[in-house]
Amino acid sequence: MSEKSYPKGVAPAPSSIYPTWAPAAKDAVGTALGTSRVWFTMAQGIITEVYYPRLDIPQLKDLGFIIANGTDFWIELRRLGDYMVTWQDDVIPAITITHHHARFMLTLKICIDPERDVLLVDFMLKGDADLQLYLLAAPRIGEDATSNQAWTDVWEGHRMLWAEQGPFGMALTAVDREGRPALLQCSVGLVGRSDGWQDFKLNNGMTWHYAQAGPGEVAFTAQLSCTGTLALGLASSREAAATLVLQSLSTGFETLWTRYCQGWQQWLETLHWPPELEALLDSKSLILLRRSATVIKVHEDRTFPGAFVASLSVPWGEASNSRGGYHLVWARDLVETAGALVALDDIADAQRCLIYLIATQQANGHWLQNQWLGGKPFWQGIQLDETAFPVLLASALAERNALGEVRVGDMVHRALSFIAHEGPMTAQDRWEENPGINTFTVAVAIAALVEGSRFLAGLELDCALMLADTWNTRLEEYTWAANTTLAQQLGVPGYYMRSAPKDILIHEGAKFEHLLIKNRENYPGVAADEQLAIGCLQLARFGLRAADDPAMVSSVQAIDLLLKANTPNGPVWHRYNGDGYGEHPDGAPFDGWGQGRGWPLLTGERGHLALLAGEDARPYLQAMAQMTGKGGLLPEQVWDSVAIPERGLYPGQPSGSAMPLVWAHAEFIKLALSIAAGAPVDRPARTWARYGGRHPQLDYALWQPRQRVKQLVAGQELRVLLPEAAQVHWGKNDWQNPADVITEDWGLGYVARLQTKELVAGEHIDFTFYWLDRKVWQGENFQVVVITGDTP
Numbered sequence: 001m002s003e004k005s006y007p008k009g010v011a012p013a014p015s016s017i018y019p020t021w022a023p024a025a026k027d028a029v030g031t032a033l034g035t036s037r038v039w040f041t042m043a044q045g046i047i048t049e050v051y052y053p054r055l056d057i058p059q060l061k062d063l064g065f066i067i068a069n070g071t072d073f074w075i076e077l078r079r080l081g082d083y084m085v086t087w088q089d090d091v092i093p094a095i096t097i098t099h100h101h102a103r104f105m106l107t108l109k110i111c112i113d114p115e116r117d118v119l120l121v122d123f124m125l126k127g128d129a130d131l132q133l134y135l136l137a138a139p140r141i142g143e144d145a146t147s148n149q150a151w152t153d154v155w156e157g158h159r160m161l162w163a164e165q166g167p168f169g170m171a172l173t174a175v176d177r178e179g180r181p182a183l184l185q186c187s188v189g190l191v192g193r194s195d196g197w198q199d200f201k202l203n204n205g206m207t208w209h210y211a212q213a214g215p216g217e218v219a220f221t222a223q224l225s226c227t228g229t230l231a232l233g234l235a236s237s238r239e240a241a242a243t244l245v246l247q248s249l250s251t252g253f254e255t256l257w258t259r260y261c262q263g264w265q266q267w268l269e270t271l272h273w274p275p276e277l278e279a280l281l282d283s284k285s286l287i288l289l290r291r292s293a294t295v296i297k298v299h300e301d302r303t304f305p306g307a308f309v310a311s312l313s314v315p316w317g318e319a320s321n322s323r324g325g326y327h328l329v330w331a332r333d334l335v336e337t338a339g340a341l342v343a344l345d346d347i348a349d350a351q352r353c354l355i356y357l358i359a360t361q362q363a364n365g366h367w368l369q370n371q372w373l374g375g376k377p378f379w380q381g382i383q384l385d386e387t388a389f390p391v392l393l394a395s396a397l398a399e400r401n402a403l404g405e406v407r408v409g410d411m412v413h414r415a416l417s418f419i420a421h422e423g424p425m426t427a428q429d430r431w432e433e434n435p436g437i438n439t440f441t442v443a444v445a446i447a448a449l450v451e452g453s454r455f456l457a458g459l460e461l462d463c464a465l466m467l468a469d470t471w472n473t474r475l476e477e478y479t480w481a482a483n484t485t486l487a488q489q490l491g492v493p494g495y496y497m498r499s500a501p502k503d504i505l506i507h508e509g510a511k512f513e514h515l516l517i518k519n520r521e522n523y524p525g526v527a528a529d530e531q532l533a534i535g536c537l538q539l540a541r542f543g544l545r546a547a548d549d550p551a552m553v554s555s556v557q558a559i560d561l562l563l564k565a566n567t568p569n570g571p572v573w574h575r576y577n578g579d580g581y582g583e584h585p586d587g588a589p590f591d592g593w594g595q596g597r598g599w600p601l602l603t604g605e606r607g608h609l610a611l612l613a614g615e616d617a618r619p620y621l622q623a624m625a626q627m628t629g630k631g632g633l634l635p636e637q638v639w640d641s642v643a644i645p646e647r648g649l650y651p652g653q654p655s656g657s658a659m660p661l662v663w664a665h666a667e668f669i670k671l672a673l674s675i676a677a678g679a680p681v682d683r684p685a686r687t688w689a690r691y692g693g694r695h696p697q698l699d700y701a702l703w704q705p706r707q708r709v710k711q712l713v714a715g716q717e718l719r720v721l722l723p724e725a726a727q728v729h730w731g732k733n734d735w736q737n738p739a740d741v742i743t744e745d746w747g748l749g750y751v752a753r754l755q756t757k758e759l760v761a762g763e764h765i766d767f768t769f770y771w772l773d774r775k776v777w778q779g780e781n782f783q784v785v786v787i788t789g790d791t792p
Helices: 196-203 238-251 253-268 283-298 331-343 347-360 384-399 409-422 439-455 458-473 475-479 485-490 508-512 534-541 550-562 600-612 618-626 662-677 685-691
Strands: 028-031 039-043 046-051 058-068 074-076 083-088 092-101 104-112 118-127 132-139 148-155 158-165 168-175 183-190 212-216 218-224 227-235 480-482 494-496 564-567 570-573 700-703 711-713 717-722 726-732 736-742 750-754 764-771 782-787
Touching: 028 092, 028 104, 028 283, 039 104, 046 118, 058 104, 058 118, 058 168, 058 196, 058 227, 074 196, 092 253, 092 283, 104 253, 118 238, 118 253, 132 168, 132 196, 148 183, 148 218, 148 238, 158 183, 158 218, 158 238, 168 218, 168 238, 183 196, 183 212, 196 218, 212 218, 227 238, 238 253, 253 283, 283 331, 283 618, 283 662, 331 347, 331 384, 331 662, 347 384, 384 409, 384 439, 384 685, 409 439, 409 458, 439 458, 439 475, 439 534, 439 685, 458 475, 458 685, 458 700, 458 717, 475 480, 485 494, 485 550, 494 534, 494 550, 534 550, 534 600, 550 564, 570 600, 570 618, 600 618, 600 662, 618 662, 700 711, 700 782, 717 764, 726 750, 736 750, 750 764
Parallel strands: 700 717, 711 782
Antiparallel strands: 028 039, 039 046, 046 058, 058 074, 058 132, 083 092, 092 104, 104 118, 118 227, 132 218, 148 158, 148 212, 158 168, 168 227, 183 218, 480 494, 564 570, 717 750, 726 736, 726 764, 764 782
């Protein structure tokens, strides 16, 4: 039996010759704001993924087209590359794609039925009379893509393409402009052997007509009429999905397109846009500003309201087999996104984010590194800023009297308790990498302690502020690097380090320890104090340091010299020196190691610092707007090296990383609104009021088991903060005049206040403690020396 004479019936088993293709970067994304639970993404001018009933796993890998004459010409649209993407009114995710070729033009209009779980594609092929339009689609129903079954059949008088894996079903059919069937030929197959792409590759046309395929990775093929509407439905069975698609097609595409657009327009009209933006921003920035709000809203789940995923994409999807990609919830990304919604007065959506976070908080107060929408862990690291950010959201809503009946007291108490016990050290930084102390995470944790104090009272409130003030005071002790080799090369006195190893809490020499740089093929042994990151800008954004603070000025100079890359579309910044998260130098996709590229998100963060420094931040906003992809979406990273056309990489344009990055769109919104307001719109109000960029001046020094201060300034009180009740036994100058102090419950820990203010420089305090509940001594003695001068 030859390759060209497969019998009708069950499709043959797969082989390995099917070309893999799973783009990361998207041209467009969309969903309805009605009761539908379907999302779609587009890249290379075709639909690349459809999600249902939740965002966790795509239920359709791709839906594309072939144009062919049946004899000697065929072309797959996703490999053509000559297409144009337009959004309805520039911002509504009702998408029109126009493909151009010397022999034809194909127009596709895509939307979701607002009332049903149905994707709609209206199509029109114009060109040479001998050309025909063919559909290729790859269902991935349920949890296991390798266990799908597919059929082509006639159901209630309508030809259908069906796929199923319990308890999910898919149905696809089409009608022409007169409402007549538009599926002219149909076949189902298994990817890699009997799918439609293989048929065209071997036979230059559609010659196979299999009625059943699977279980396995299945595929649809169909010849369509030259004009019409196809509908793809998802439901609890193939028959239920078929009923949905027939309902949608009977309603009419233009009617549903109009309803879809109206739903989006009504939501957009609820947002608050400062009128001065029209005069402040250029037209491209204004379009991206409104589109960014849409992009954010698209990424909210319907089954779990308030759950916004980081992106409907998989970074370097063509080289990745990641099941999650960015189709997950990060507490940090979620709150950064909610911050943009709060700034737009979209209180209802922001409140839903907070409710979702309350529901998914872990028992000990922290949030998972990231999770599926229902709360199931994916990666399971712990990042201190992800415990702090939800507290900031609660405070931001409280600042606007917008909490309603949402009760946040227990959530805040548990989150702050976790921060108090774990901080200021984090097990991972915001880039999912190193343990230690970094300025971004500490800034968010300090702000959470201050903002969260509004929900506390008495000694618990005092404890939160005591910790915040102590960590703020000691920022430079933890993270400042001076007179390093790198500082000398850059011509600056010093800078805030990328991250200090956790031992910095015990001895300053930890700054000289090697700090791992991940995502590198070969581990470079670089000391912590020779590594620089952009995260310290958060100190100024949250009011912990002024933009003109000498340490901040020196750090920004170093950042601009070392991490900034100029592109034809404007400047962009790297995360830190030596970053390996990006394409290889030759442009090959990131596959566990590579070379980090510039992030438009960080251009936004740098723009906020410029605003705080009294500079015009609009060039940073304009640069971000220039770095969007073909569909006007912001990427995670842009290429910032010499162009590699064969890989589609050009300076200042999206790389193969995730696109859109929802956090980047939120940052764009916040920078635009901050420009209008003259200050960062997401700065925590109480934190800003408490510090205003000034270093706190304390009349005490705080000792903790994990932060063992060795000095206090004459006139300061020594406070001992412990995780459980204890009796502190202490004396002066080698245990003279010993005394005992029972700790007091301060809500977030147990505090003993030692009367040390009368001691003078040169004296010292000796102490140990007895754990009251466990009835054991600590077994160690500790010493703190009294010095003269400023607070250490």
